[in-house]
Amino acid sequence: MRSYVIDGPCRLSGEVRISGAKNSTLKLMVAALMVPGEVVLERVPQITDVDLMAEVLEQLGASVQRDGSRLVIDSSGDLCEEAPYELVTKMRASIQVLGPLLARLGHARVAMPGGDAIGSRPIDMHLRGLERMGARFTTEHGYVEGASERLQGVNTLLEFPSVGATENILMAAVLAQGRSVIENAAREPEIQDLCAFLNKAGAHIEGVGTPTIIIDGVDELQPAKHAIVPDRIEAGTYAIAAVATQGDVTLVDCEPAHLELPLMKLEDAGAQIDRGDGRVRVRMEGRPTTLDLVTLPFPGFPTDLQPPMMVLLSQARGSSILTENVFESRFLFVDELNRMGAHIRVEGHHAVIRGVEQLSGAPVRSPDIRAGAALVLGGLCADGRTEVYDAGHIERGYERFVDKLSGLGAGVKLEPARY
Ligand code: EPU
Numbered sequence: 001m002r003s004y005v006i007d008g009p010c011r012l013s014g015e016v017r018i019s020g021a022k023n024s025t026l027k028l029m030v031a032a033l034m035v036p037g038e039v040v041l042e043r044v045p046q047i048t049d050v051d052l053m054a055e056v057l058e059q060l061g062a063s064v065q066r067d068g069s070r071l072v073i074d075s076s077g078d079l080c081e082e083a084p085y086e087l088v089t090k091m092r093a094s095i096q097v098l099g100p101l102l103a104r105l106g107h108a109r110v111a112m113p114g115g116d117a118i119g120s121r122p123i124d125m126h127l128r129g130l131e132r133m134g135a136r137f138t139t140e141h142g143y144v145e146g147a148s149e150r151l152q153g154v155n156t157l158l159e160f161p162s163v164g165a166t167e168n169i170l171m172a173a174v175l176a177q178g179r180s181v182i183e184n185a186a187r188e189p190e191i192q193d194l195c196a197f198l199n200k201a202g203a204h205i206e207g208v209g210t211p212t213i214i215i216d217g218v219d220e221l222q223p224a225k226h227a228i229v230p231d232r233i234e235a236g237t238y239a240i241a242a243v244a245t246q247g248d249v250t251l252v253d254c255e256p257a258h259l260e261l262p263l264m265k266l267e268d269a270g271a272q273i274d275r276g277d278g279r280v281r282v283r284m285e286g287r288p289t290t291l292d293l294v295t296l297p298f299p300g301f302p303t304d305l306q307p308p309m310m311v312l313l314s315q316a317r318g319s320s321i322l323t324e325n326v327f328e329s330r331f332l333f334v335d336e337l338n339r340m341g342a343h344i345r346v347e348g349h350h351a352v353i354r355g356v357e358q359l360s361g362a363p364v365r366s367p368d369i370r371a372g373a374a375l376v377l378g379g380l381c382a383d384g385r386t387e388v389y390d391a392g393h394i395e396r397g398y399e400r401f402v403d404k405l406s407g408l409g410a411g412v413k414l415e416p417a418r419y
Pocket residue numbers: 022023026093120121122123124125126127160161162163164165188303304326327328369370397
């Protein structure tokens with residue numbers, strides 16, 4: 001195991017290039033299972049979740065070849081129907097193979113993902129949506145097993161705009177018979193990217209980026225090539241880091257429109273933001289002012305940026321309230337941040353953050369990807385040395401994190417963990 005070692009405080013400045021989005025790449029890789037031919041994905045980030053998803057696809061019978069940021073997936077051979085426990089528990093996004101496998105093979109057997117460090121994450125909406133299209137499910141021995149004749153297009157109203165449920169139902173609907181309508185669908189840019197790819201491969205999807213997605217089923221998809229959308233969460237993390245370290249950072253190759261609410265909130269906190277074509281410059285002088293913030297599905301404030309925002313607000317001039325509405329246990333890292341001198345009290349899904357002048361470096365443990373990145377950010381702001389253990393979580397989602405931060409002037413390195 002390795003740890004991130006950060007010598008703070010430091011002020012970030014310079015340019016950072018944003019990678020392709022993790023949460024888009026993973027779903028596009030899964031969607032490639034529906035194409036009986038070659039799919040070429042460009043701008044694929046080099047992160048361990050992509051390696052894990054490649055293992056899942058290979059286990060299912062696809063071939064996956066990587067050449068730098070280009071990935072070629074060929075699912076023209078015989079596919080198998082089972083996504084095993086060892087892989088699904090390592091990466092929850094593997095559950096997204098359910099819809100594509102059912103649509104292409106008529107059966108699928110996928111390990112139940114279970115909970116994780118950010119909360120209990122049921123898949124009831126995924127299953128209900130697919131059942132309405134004609135799939136039948138049994139759950140036994142920790143696996144969910146689905147079977148169906150050709151799926152039938154139906155109207156589905158989601159009780160919450162779940163990203164995963166929207167994607168699973170959407171992918172199944174692409175190869176179903178007739179028209180499907182998903183109401184109260186998730187609108188995240190990664191879903192829009194998935195739809196753009198599927199349409200290039202011959203799908204008929206309308207209403208992309210709106211709460212009502214309309215899909216007219218087709219018999220088969222064709223090979224296609226697609227460049228992944230920029231990672232708005234990675235971009236947002238660097239933007240928040242720039243403000244928290246009172247720095248001056250330009251995000252390059254990003255999509256400012258996907259970051260609108262986080263950038264607005266940073267402006268409210270006192271930052272100066274200049275939006276350009278594929279670029280955003282973020283400048284900050286002095287400590288941030290307080291903010292009240294609520295996480296919500298897109299275009300609301302993203303839950304994945306709540307942990308870095310908590311670090312920023314832990315140094316604000318006054319008290320802020322942060323409300324987490326998407327994942328029940330996403331405040332688990334607060335105790336670690338308090339070890340670094342923050343004053344945060346959690347009450348249910350609200351956190352009351354009393355700003356301090358400066359955090360103080362300490363050994364801390366990263367419970368998941370986003371909290372891990374946030375703790376590194378805390379280390380950049382803190383006085384003295386911070387060691388963030390369980391670095392593996394961060395490497396799941398942030399491409400070349402150490403290199404990119406070092407390029408901005410941070411004193412950060414990866415070392416073998418001491419504990
Ligand atoms: N939910 C249900 N039932 C369902 C599906 C979801 O109750 O059938 C609940 C979940 O338990 C959660 C909420 O609905 O409380 C939102 O879940 P959603 O399905 O929207 O999220 P997801 O698909 O599991 C994706 C991202 C997350 C991101 C969320 C929200 C991927 C691989 N994961 O998760 O990303 O936080 O959407 O935007 O796309 C991360 O990258 O670190 C990460 C956790």
